[in-house]
Amino acid sequence: MLNIGQIEEGFVLDHIRAGESLDIYYKLGLDKIDNTVAIIKNVRSDKMGKKDILKVECDVEMLDLEVLGFIDHNITVNVVKGGKIVEKKRLTLPKEIVNVIKCKNPRCITSIEQELPHIFVLTDPKHEVYRCKYCEEKAVKRI
Template identity: 45%
Template sequence: MLNIDEIQNGIVIDHIKAGTAIGLMDLLGIAGNRTASVALIQNARSKKTASGRKDIIKVEGDASWLNLDVLAYLDPNISVTIIENGKAVRKEQPKPPKRLVNIVRCKNPRCISSIEEECDQIFELSSNGKYRCVYCEQELQVKPE
């Protein structure tokens, strides 16, 4: 059995779809951060997931720099547990953000965000629960894997 120490202060991102945590770490900027201690657990057993497997990310230290809003867009089943003084003080289910900035790219080849390199990729949550490009109204079709 694999044993990973508990963290004293930080966060635990749990119930990540098995095999996707490395991409999620890149997207959140965890992989490039040199100040945080990070534990990545892949293919852990899970009774809650259909596949029976999940990934877990533990971040020790100040995690206030993480943009956790994007987690609900990527996977609505992800949960975040806040750890303080070795105790879980709060468990959250992230809500879909109203706006995604530079998370996904617009697929419309005529969109200004596809043509101009310095233009941010911005999508807003519409009333029908789907994200649309703020420049060309292109709707996002599927969530990334």
């Protein structure tokens, strides 16, 4: 059994699909901050079989979790304060995501103009379809 300590303030991201925690680590920009982060992979789960968990010790205002709604809105976001879970956030699909994924269309203007932000817009909420703002290419969610 592996023991990882409690956090005083921050987030516990639970029910991450097994193997995706590292992607989320980078997409949330956790590699760029100097806080304590625990990446727990392949945890046994009754619901999912296997799952990943991310624990981040930080000010709760510090992270923009909107992008998680794009990655997987089934992830459970537990907000921790004073060592206790004070809120479970529901994730929704963001209307627009900026510089989270890149447009893969070689004919897109973003392929030649490097300074342009890669913007994807939610065009079909029912089927969770995002399209490039410039060329309308469908987003490929997983990297």
